[in-house]
Amino acid sequence: MSTEPQLTRASVEAAHSLIKPYIHETPVLTSKTVDLIASTPQLPSELLGTKWESQPPAKPILRLHFKCENFQKIGAFKARGAFHAIERLKQQSNWEEIKSKGVITHSSGNHASALALASSTSLLPSYIIMPTISSPLKISATQSHHPSLISIHFSGPTSSEREALTSKIQSLTSSTLIPPYDHPDIIAGQGTASLELLSQTTPPSSQSSILNAIITPLGGGGLLSGTALTCSTTPTKVYGSEPSFQGANDAFQAFYSPTGDRITTVKSLTIADGLRTPVGKLNWEIIYHRKLVDGIYSVTENQIKSALKLVLERMKIVVEPSAVVPLAVALYNEDFRKMVEGESGEKGWDLGIIFSGGNISVEGLAKLFGEDEKKETKE
Amino acid sequence: MSTEPQLTRASVEAAHSLIKPYIHETPVLTSKTVDLIASTPQLPSELLGTKWESQPPAKPILRLHFKCENFQKIGAFKARGAFHAIERLKQQSNWEEIKSKGVITHSSGNHASALALASSTSLLPSYIIMPTISSPLKISATQSHHPSLISIHFSGPTSSEREALTSKIQSLTSSTLIPPYDHPDIIAGQGTASLELLSQTTPPSSQSSILNAIITPLGGGGLLSGTALTCSTTPTKVYGSEPSFQGANDAFQAFYSPTGDRITTVKSLTIADGLRTPVGKLNWEIIYHRKLVDGIYSVTENQIKSALKLVLERMKIVVEPSAVVPLAVALYNEDFRKMVEGESGEKGWDLGIIFSGGNISVEGLAKLFGEDEKKETKE
Numbered sequence: 215m216s217t218e219p220q221l222t223r224a225s226v227e228a229a230h231s232l233i234k235p236y237i238h239e240t241p242v243l244t245s246k247t248v249d250l251i252a253s254t255p256q257l258p259s260e261l262l263g264t265k266w267e268s269q270p271p272a273k274p275i276l277r278l279h280f281k282c283e284n285f286q287k288i289g290a291f292k293a294r295g296a297f298h299a300i301e302r303l304k305q306q307s308n309w310e311e312i313k314s315k316g317v318i319t320h321s322s323g324n325h326a327s328a329l330a331l332a333s334s335t336s337l338l339p340s341y342i343i344m345p346t347i348s349s350p351l352k353i354s355a356t357q358s359h360h361p362s363l364i365s366i367h368f369s370g371p372t373s374s375e376r377e378a379l380t381s382k383i384q385s386l387t388s389s390t391l392i393p394p395y396d397h398p399d400i401i402a403g404q405g406t407a408s409l410e411l412l413s414q415t416t417p418p419s420s421q422s423s424i425l426n427a428i429i430t431p432l433g434g435g436g437l438l439s440g441t442a443l444t445c446s447t448t449p450t451k452v453y454g455s456e457p458s459f460q461g462a463n464d465a466f467q468a469f470y471s472p473t474g475d476r477i478t479t480v481k482s483l484t485i486a487d488g489l490r491t492p493v494g495k496l497n498w499e500i501i502y503h504r505k506l507v508d509g510i511y512s513v514t515e516n517q518i519k520s521a522l523k524l525v526l527e528r529m530k531i532v533v534e535p536s537a538v539v540p541l542a543v544a545l546y547n548e549d550f551r552k553m554v555e556g557e558s559g560e561k562g563w564d565l566g567i568i569f570s571g572g573n574i575s576v577e578g579l580a581k582l583f584g585e586d587e588k589k590e591t592k593e
Numbered sequence: 594m595s596t597e598p599q600l601t602r603a604s605v606e607a608a609h610s611l612i613k614p615y616i617h618e619t620p621v622l623t624s625k626t627v628d629l630i631a632s633t634p635q636l637p638s639e640l641l642g643t644k645w646e647s648q649p650p651a652k653p654i655l656r657l658h659f660k661c662e663n664f665q666k667i668g669a670f671k672a673r674g675a676f677h678a679i680e681r682l683k684q685q686s687n688w689e690e691i692k693s694k695g696v697i698t699h700s701s702g703n704h705a706s707a708l709a710l711a712s713s714t715s716l717l718p719s720y721i722i723m724p725t726i727s728s729p730l731k732i733s734a735t736q737s738h739h740p741s742l743i744s745i746h747f748s749g750p751t752s753s754e755r756e757a758l759t760s761k762i763q764s765l766t767s768s769t770l771i772p773p774y775d776h777p778d779i780i781a782g783q784g785t786a787s788l789e790l791l792s793q794t795t796p797p798s799s800q801s802s803i804l805n806a807i808i809t810p811l812g813g814g815g816l817l818s819g820t821a822l823t824c825s826t827t828p829t830k831v832y833g834s835e836p837s838f839q840g841a842n843d844a845f846q847a848f849y850s851p852t853g854d855r856i857t858t859v860k861s862l863t864i865a866d867g868l869r870t871p872v873g874k875l876n877w878e879i880i881y882h883r884k885l886v887d888g889i890y891s892v893t894e895n896q897i898k899s900a901l902k903l904v905l906e907r908m909k910i911v912v913e914p915s916a917v918v919p920l921a922v923a924l925y926n927e928d929f930r931k932m933v934e935g936e937s938g939e940k941g942w943d944l945g946i947i948f949s950g951g952n953i954s955v956e957g958l959a960k961l962f963g964e965d966e967k968k969e970t971k972e
Binding site: 284285522523526527531532533572574575576577580581582585 | 663664668730901902905906909910911912951953954955956958959960961962963964
């Protein structure tokens with residue numbers, strides 16, 4: 215990686231022109247109801263038992279702009295990085311050989327489905343290593359694209375089990391590894407969601423977006439580091455958001471630690487299943503060492519569920535739990551809300567939120583919101 | 594009613610110009626995935642146990658255009674009729690008196706919420722009679738608009754209990770009754786959804802919509818009779834769709850009976866809770882006696898659930914069970930599918946589908962798709 219030129223906003227712009235024919239420019243939605251809730255201080259009773267108990271609730275004014283990657287191909291932003299990775303392979307001198315050997319990846323779901331679609335679109339074989347605990351919807355979505363070109367292999371649930379099986383199949387097939395997030399082409403591809411978002415929130419008469427900040431979900435860090443590159447030449451600030459459950463907030467912990475050392479192992483079964491992975495090496499380089507991200511915040515499982523309920527019932531769109539983690543931060547994390555209040559005062563903030571994906575089955579929703587779950591998740 | 598001029602397409606156009614400032618022009622969505630499924634013959638195994646068993650499956654080609662009234666104000670098309678009814682009251686000579694006495698209605702939910710919004714927007718008091726079994730989401734949506742102007746009263750679940758309480762409160766308050774569907778202003782208002790749909794599916798260079806037909810949910814018949822008026826001067830055909838569970842397909846039965854007599858009582862607990870009512874008198878006049886509707890089809894509870902699952906998981910939007918009844922007809926009712934095949938042949942049909950609303954809670958979804966429901970609904 216050290217011989218690669220450093221990734222910049224121009225890398226994201228170049229990625230966008232390569233993948234435009236293959237992806238949707240997803241809509242940006244707003245909701246007066248959700249803005250009103252986000253701009254209403256939490257009740258003191260809602261802060262009981264949290265570290266903000268007995269502090270005066272923050273009073274931020276928030277106008278939210280939702281970039282709806284749940285409507286993206288394969289139902290998630292991951293299509294962007296995957297198509298970009300394949301388009302970049304086409305620029306290599308040994309493309310025909312690469313094409314015949316195919317590509318390989320390990321993923322808990324959306325990246326797998328995205329790579330299966332992107333590679334089969336260009337008629338490459340692909341080898342997809344998925345953990346056996348992947349959601350049935352994600353497995354069937356992956357299998358559906360072009361069955362004769364796509365081989366799916368199941369590994370144990372941990373990342374080391376997945377990586378071992380990936381190495382084995384890669385050496386048997388000489389296929390090219392396209393990892394889910396820790397890769398320059400993936401990062402530049404994922405950054406294109408924010409590139410569109412900034413453009414879609416730029417008034418006709420203006421040169422720049424109205425967004426004061428963008429907040430994204432943060433798992434491996436592909437989306438956040440790409441967004442950070444996109445915004446690196448603009449005044450728009452960038453934040454990441456994680457579930458706190460069982461240490462899934464690895465990047466939050468590292469970001470505010472004295473040394474800033476990346477945490478490389480996470481074992482969390484957070485309901486935000488796309489965010490169970492530790493942040494990647496190159497992603498952390500961009501997020502932390504290059505100082506292109508302004509802060510990281512985390513939220514509880516119940517806060518994620520509340521935000522999900524709000525989006526489904528009020529905005530009437532289907533998003534997956536990982537996708538609402540940034541909204542949960544905007545609604546419930548008092549550190550974030552106080553920061554917004556302090557930065558923006560009475561003018562308030564226009565905040566971009568990336569709804570990263572919408573791949574959840576109705577049975578998955580039933581598990582989250584059925585009678586059995588009325589006993590609150592212990593954290 | 595007999596002194597009123599007969600309702601026509603012009604009534605719907607006039608309604609649209611009155612309510613435009615108050616309602617959303619909702620989007621029309623398409624889905625290649627759903628078109629592919631709709632245009633694939635059902636498997637012989639899927640027809641086992643139905644009256645189409647061992648017949649060759651129909652092979653219609655369908656391109657579906659979904660009018661998304663789930664994104665309408667209050668989450669359903671009912672906002673259209675309610676705003677129209679209030680605007681029409683403003684045209685009456687004793688408007689100031691009407692305004693001071695307020696309006697009253699009985700409704701299982703969406704009409705109640707719509708009338709509460711429309712009346713409070715013009716500062717009229719409203720009296721809303723809801724059955725105690727209404728969904729909590731619909732009750733809270735109704736209460737939220739303007740609490741000081743809105744009084745909610747709960748009645749028993751049957752329509753006669755509701756009507757008795759409505760009469761009692763109406764005589765105490767001298768308020769004006771705005772019924773949920775059997776009323777000319779409501780019908781003309783509901784017809785505006787299809788007016789927009791036809792316009793939104795008219796190519797820039799053309800004078801007329803590409804839609805060969807529109808199919809709507811059918812409960813009391815406000816939406817279907819309004820749609821029939823809208824299409825009465827166009828070549829676009831009009832169909833209604835009902836749940837068959839526990840006789841909720843009252844209009845289907847009457848439509849194909851020798852006498853065409855309207856059925857006036859329905860007691861069904863179909864999951865399509867907006868469609869539990871018998872068709873209204875004026876509605877039936879338009880649907881049946883004026884011959885402005887081309888056919889009525891019905892579907893089972895499981896077919897409604899399958900269609901709902903498809904919309905949530907593939908289109909990533911939230912709709913309520915009543916809203917997907919027409920889609921269930923297009924996907925699963927072989928009589929409808931054979932009719933389409935016969936009418937359209939290899940050219941196929943562009944079919945408009947009104948997604949009538951999106952008011953379902955996450956707990957309601959969990960009930961429909963949770964473990965407990967795996968035992969199939971008996972019909």
